[in-house]
Structures are given as C-alpha cells and as structure tokens.
Amino acid sequence: MAASNTSPADTNDHLVLSDDPEHPANHICTLCRNFYSQGWVGGTGGGTSIKRGPHIFIAPSGVQKELMQPHNIFVLEHANRSYLRKPLDLKPSACTPLFLAAFDRGAGCCIHTHSQWAVLVTLLVGQEARANRQDPKGKCFEIEKIEQIKGIPKGRTKQGMLSFFDKLVVPIIENTAHEEDLTQSLEEAMEKYPDAYAILVRRHGVYVWGDNVQKAKTQAESFDYLFRLAVEMKRLGLPWVA
Numbered sequence: 001m002a003a004s005n006t007s008p009a010d011t012n013d014h015l016v017l018s019d020d021p022e023h024p025a026n027h028i029c030t031l032c033r034n035f036y037s038q039g040w041v042g043g044t045g046g047g048t049s050i051k052r053g054p055h056i057f058i059a060p061s062g063v064q065k066e067l068m069q070p071h072n073i074f075v076l077e078h079a080n081r082s083y084l085r086k087p088l089d090l091k092p093s094a095c096t097p098l099f100l101a102a103f104d105r106g107a108g109c110c111i112h113t114h115s116q117w118a119v120l121v122t123l124l125v126g127q128e129a130r131a132n133r134q135d136p137k138g139k140c141f142e143i144e145k146i147e148q149i150k151g152i153p154k155g156r157t158k159q160g161m162l163s164f165f166d167k168l169v170v171p172i173i174e175n176t177a178h179e180e181d182l183t184q185s186l187e188e189a190m191e192k193y194p195d196a197y198a199i200l201v202r203r204h205g206v207y208v209w210g211d212n213v214q215k216a217k218t219q220a221e222s223f224d225y226l227f228r229l230a231v232e233m234k235r236l237g238l239p240w241v242a
C-alpha cells in the first residue's frame with residue numbers, strides 16, 4: 001500500500017461532522033451567520049470558539065465567517081494545545097490565544113465581535129479620560145441602573161446575576177497591530193478583573209465569554225445592548241453612572 005502523506009490532523013473529519021445542530025462545529029457556523037447579520041463579524045473580523053470536553057473548536061483565519069462550513073473547523077486538544085484536526089490550506093483564527101485565555105479560566109465559549117458600538121464605547125471612554133486630564137489607558141467602561149445589566153453574571157468568583165443596582169465594569173485594553181499580540185494584556189485584565197465576562201479592545205471590538213454557548217451568546221447580546229445604549233446616552237448628554 002502506498003504511504004499516505006496525509007496526517008491524522010488533516011483528516012479526523014468525525015470530530016466536526018455531525019447531524020446535531022448543537023455540535024460545536026455546526027454551532028460555530030450558525031452563530032457566525034447570526035452574528036454577521038448583527039454587524040459583529042463582517043469583513044472576516046471577529047469570530048467564535050467553543051470548548052466541548054477536552055476539545056476546542058476554532059474557526060479559520062481570514063475567511064468570511066458567515067460562510068464557514070463545519071469541515072472548515074479546526075479542533076485543538078486543550079490539555080496539550082495540539083491540533084487534532086487542521087484543515088489543509090487554512091490557518092486557525094488569529095484570535096486562538098485569546099480564546100484560550102478564556103478557556104483556561106473555565107469558559108465554555110468565547111465570542112469576539114467587531115461591533116461598532118463596542119468600538120465607539122472605547123473611544124468615548126478615552127475621550128472622557130482625556131477631557132479630565134487622565135490617562136485613558138487602564139480606564140474601564142462603567143454603567144449602572146439599566147435593566148439589561150441583569151443579563152450579566154456577577155462573576156466567576158460569585159453566584160447569580162448582577163442586579164439593577166450593581167455597576168457593570170468592563171475593562172478596556174489597547175489594540176495592537178496583530179490580534180495575537182493582545183494576549184498578554186487580555187490575560188492581565190482577566191487577572192485584575194476576575195469577575196469580568198467581557199474585555200473591550202480600544203478601536204477594535206470586544207471579547208465576551210460564558211460558561212457555555214447559550215450564556216456566552218446572551219451575555220454578548222446584553223453587552224452589545226449596553227454599549228449601544230451608552231453611545232446613544234452620550235449623544236443625548238445622559239450620564240452612564242449617576
């Protein structure tokens with residue numbers, strides 16, 4: 001028999017082919033179509049990754065995220081970070097080390113969006129800091145007394161959801177030329193704010209994660225609602241924090 005030069009990582013199709021719509025390889029494709037229609041992952045930006053058991057499912061880099069198919073999905077063994085499945089001619093998302101930072105801290109799904117509301121919030125926080133003669137670096141987005149805040153959990157170290165009277169704090173990190181170079185500052189922000197479920201990236205977008213896919217999706221929706229509301233409030237001269 002002729003020797004095959006196809007490694008198992010090029011094949012292993014059984015890891016991504018399933019009739020179950022909630023199989024991570026199917027779910028990533030469905031979610032990204034949904035996110036595209038919300039303006040979160042247009043022009044190949046943004047993405048989603050899911051962890052199931054020991055495996056992490058990752059989209060390819062630089063592709064139209066709304067057109068991906070399950071056979072395009074990479075599968076990584078979380079414990080040793082080796083690829084069990086690597087589609088030929090594709091590279092894994094540049095967001096992979098950032099998704100891994102969330103999975104290392106117990107997340108089951110991580111969503112990266114280039115939502116314009118997220119970008120605008122980072123610009124507004126920076127503008128406010130400069131107006132107060134403060135360094136925008138290290139400033140967080142803060143908002144309180146809005147019903148949708150109740151869609152965000154109190155934090156990894158706490159039980160339950162934030163209340164209407166809690167202040168939501170979302171750290172902001174500075175953008176870098178390459179996505180993967182964000183990893184260190186994202187991890188530092190995760191350590192400094194262990195209860196955060198989202199980190200904004202200035203002039204870029206946001207990373208949101210959750211214990212599972214459903215939580216990550218609904219939390220990403222709640223954050224985006226709040227970012228959009230905050231931009232409109234600022235336009236109307238309304239304060240985010242009383």
Ligand SMILES: CSC[C@@H](O)[C@@H](O)C(=O)COP(=O)(O)O
Nearest residue numbers: 043045046047061062093094179
């Ligand atoms: C519009 S290109 C955006 C990318 O550089 C990056 O910011 C991004 O979010 C997606 O990276 P990708 O490697 O395609 O998954």
Ligand SMILES: [Zn+2]
Nearest residue numbers: 045046179205
């Ligand atoms: Zn990005």
